[in-house]
Amino acid sequence: MSLPPLKPSTILFLLISSTTVVTWPSATAEAKRRAHFHLYMHDIVSGPNQTAWKVVPDANMSSANFGDVIIFDDPLTEGPNLTSGLLGRAQGSYSAASRTEIAFLVTMNMMFVNRKYNGSTLTVTGRNSITSPVRELPVVGGTGVFRMARGYVLWRSHKLGNVEAILELDVHVHV
Template identity: 40%
Template sequence: MEKPLKKKKMKGRIVMTWLWIVGVAATSVKSDYYSDSVPHEPKREKETHLHFFIHDIITGKNPTALKVAQANLTGIDTNPTGPTPFGSTFVVDDPLTTGPDPTSEVIGNAQGAYVSSSQGKDVVLVLYLDFGFTTGKFNGSSISVFSRNPITEPERELAVVGGRGKFRMARGFAKLKTYSVNPTLGNAVVEYHVTVLHY
């Protein structure tokens, strides 16, 4: 008498489980890739001015920029003996400091990559860098630049294309000039004056 009752309970559980699975599988799921648009209340845009120095060291015991790729072409003069031959790609983690001296207060890091993109005599880098701040009012925030950088010109300008944290939706420009450079080694200290528009 007990065995048929156990079999009935077991069959009942199996049937209920199958009904539940079929019910879940048959339930239509509505999923959109967007949400309804809502009116946007414009916020007042702020303008922030930043001044710092970046230390780009490609030689020595503790380089902050490393060459990760280089063109391997024959018959093309890529100036292979220079610090940044045409086609070279570098990844960087350069310190940002308040002054030009390497012992100045570190306020963040410039992380990203640059590519040597000129076949001419002038050295031109196309770079993407994220300037992440680690101290002060903008701790945890960053600005991003993506631009052409003709490093042999005394003054250059880069485009600020975005940011995060307190610099969310940033736009603007960075004016920079080389503070010091070792042309043989390629190590450089660059001064940045950045104007950022953000919310």
């Protein structure tokens, strides 16, 4: 048994009723999915509150030699002073990856501990050539509020010392 031919009006009705409507997020929704924040990372390489260690330590932590691998668990604060509000921790490693300049391959998770980002993380990996005034490292993912995040971190040396390096981070993410 064959079906009778469909009328053009029936075909049009079926096409319209089965079409999926796709809408783009509004500018407001788009803005809600972006985050920008400014913070400071304290990389303390010696002393009682040390937060960074060479995997194979030597007597001179302040020098960076090709092949050195450093593991860190650094505080992230609101301001350049270590006693300013704690926002989280930067945990990971950096390796001296250049034979011709002081440049590191950085791999880290920024773990947030307060405010609306509590429990969320951002994963950053990239090249940090510390002689450049501004370095750009990519955000390659995240968890919690930042699940599937993409973006970048503008990384500046706020203060470089023998005991502590204070890094100024401008984080721009899109989730």
